[in-house]
Amino acid sequence: MWLALIIGNSRLHWGLFDGKTLCHTYDTERLSKSFVYSLSKCQTLSEVQQILSSSPHTPRQSLFVGNQQDCADSSTLPTSHTLPTTPSFPLLLASVVPSQTALWLTYPNVGVVTLEDIPLQGMYPTLGIDRALALWGAGKTWGFPMLVIDAGTALTFTGADANQNLFGGAILPGLGLQMATLAENTGQLPNVELPHDLPQRFAVNTQQAIQSGVIYTLLAGIKDFVQAWWQSFPQGKIAITGGDRTLLISYLQSLFPEIAKRLIVEPNLIFWGMEKTQNAQFFHNS
Numbered sequence: 001m002w003l004a005l006i007i008g009n010s011r012l013h014w015g016l017f018d019g020k021t022l023c024h025t026y027d028t029e030r031l032s033k034s035f036v037y038s039l040s041k042c043q044t045l046s047e048v049q050q051i052l053s054s055s056p057h058t059p060r061q062s063l064f065v066g067n068q069q070d071c072a073d074s075s076t077l078p079t080s081h082t083l084p085t086t087p088s089f090p091l092l093l094a095s096v097v098p099s100q101t102a103l104w105l106t107y108p109n110v111g112v113v114t115l116e117d118i119p120l121q122g123m124y125p126t127l128g129i130d131r132a133l134a135l136w137g138a139g140k141t142w143g144f145p146m147l148v149i150d151a152g153t154a155l156t157f158t159g160a161d162a163n164q165n166l167f168g169g170a171i172l173p174g175l176g177l178q179m180a181t182l183a184e185n186t187g188q189l190p191n192v193e194l195p196h197d198l199p200q201r202f203a204v205n206t207q208q209a210i211q212s213g214v215i216y217t218l219l220a221g222i223k224d225f226v227q228a229w230w231q232s233f234p235q236g237k238i239a240i241t242g243g244d245r246t247l248l249i250s251y252l253q254s255l256f257p258e259i260a261k262r263l264i265v266e267p268n269l270i271f272w273g274m275e276k277t278q279n280a281q282f283f284h285n286s
């Protein structure tokens with residue numbers, strides 16, 4: 001058993017693996033140095049699960065339900081499984097927040113994934129590790145050419161061609177950040193939630209005007225990138241991930257159903273990417 005940890009810009013994403021099988025995922029807030037210490041002292045799987053479930057978590061903490069047939073249900077996990085040789089539960093880390101990386105390096109049995117661990121060609125040195133991992137995970141699972149849309153704090157497009165060569169991508173503020181920045185940097189605009197359904201485009205109140213502006217321009221932008229991708233790679237695949245993926249898919253189904261139909265929706269792309277690096281091989285038999 002081993003733990004994967006992705007340090008994103010808003011929160012932490014945890015994946016509990018049994019070898020190659022992702023068994024359970026958790027989203028938590030950023031955690032303290034004393035939490036890192038407590039986790040390192042866990043001796044059994046149930047202690048690890050307990051400490052992660054009881055840590056400050058975001059409402060969407062989820063039991064993993066994925067497309068991997070052999071994935072263990074948490075109720076079937078060997079909860080009293082004692083770690084035989086390792087001093088602490090093996091932890092594989094990928095981070096886009098350097099200050100947080102430093103904190104987790106105090107964990108005794110930690111491995112850090114870097115761009116050098118990902119066999120994609122043509123990556124530039126400052127490419128985000130989350131983008132590289134999501135692209136690697138999606139491409140190795142569904143094939144290349146692959147374009148990944150990660151709808152997180154930032155929204156990113158990241159594509160690779162049939163030779164697993166980085167084609168390129170783009171970065172823009174994600175849905176939540178676009179709403180927040182309007183509220184923070186104006187005198188009259190309120191903080192507004194994202195609606196579950198596609199709003200009316202021509203709005204007649206402030207709240208709906210903000211929702212419409214952010215959502216319709218983002219959907220138009222996604223459509224434009226997707227069409228450009230298919231122009232370069234007519235058979236190219238597209239996968240979407242990130243905290244806002246479900247909302248975006250629902251909007252896309254209403255506005256551009258022909259695009260929505262062709263998207264692979266997968267919340268755990270970065271975990272698949274981590275599992276498919278050399279680093280994880282060390283953990284497969286632990």
Ligand SMILES: Nc1ncnc2c1ncn2[C@@H]1O[C@H](COP(=O)(O)OP(=O)(O)OP(=O)(O)O)[C@@H](O)[C@H]1O
Pocket residue numbers: 007008009010011012058059060096130151152153154174175176177241242243244
């Ligand atoms: N419980 C939640 N807590 C925080 N954000 C959430 C939650 N549920 C959905 N979201 C949405 O997810 C988005 C953040 O996505 P995600 O969690 O993938 O980002 P992240 O952890 O910051 O990672 P990254 O830095 O890679 O974007 C926010 O825009 C927000 O609207």
Ligand SMILES: CC(C)(CO)[C@@H](O)C(=O)NCCC(=O)O
Pocket residue numbers: 009096126127128129130131152154156171
């Ligand atoms: C774009 C984000 C913030 C998305 O999480 C992250 O991948 C990052 O910090 N990237 C570095 C810059 C780049 O990817 O070109």
Ligand SMILES: [K+]
Pocket residue numbers: none
């Ligand atoms: K920054």
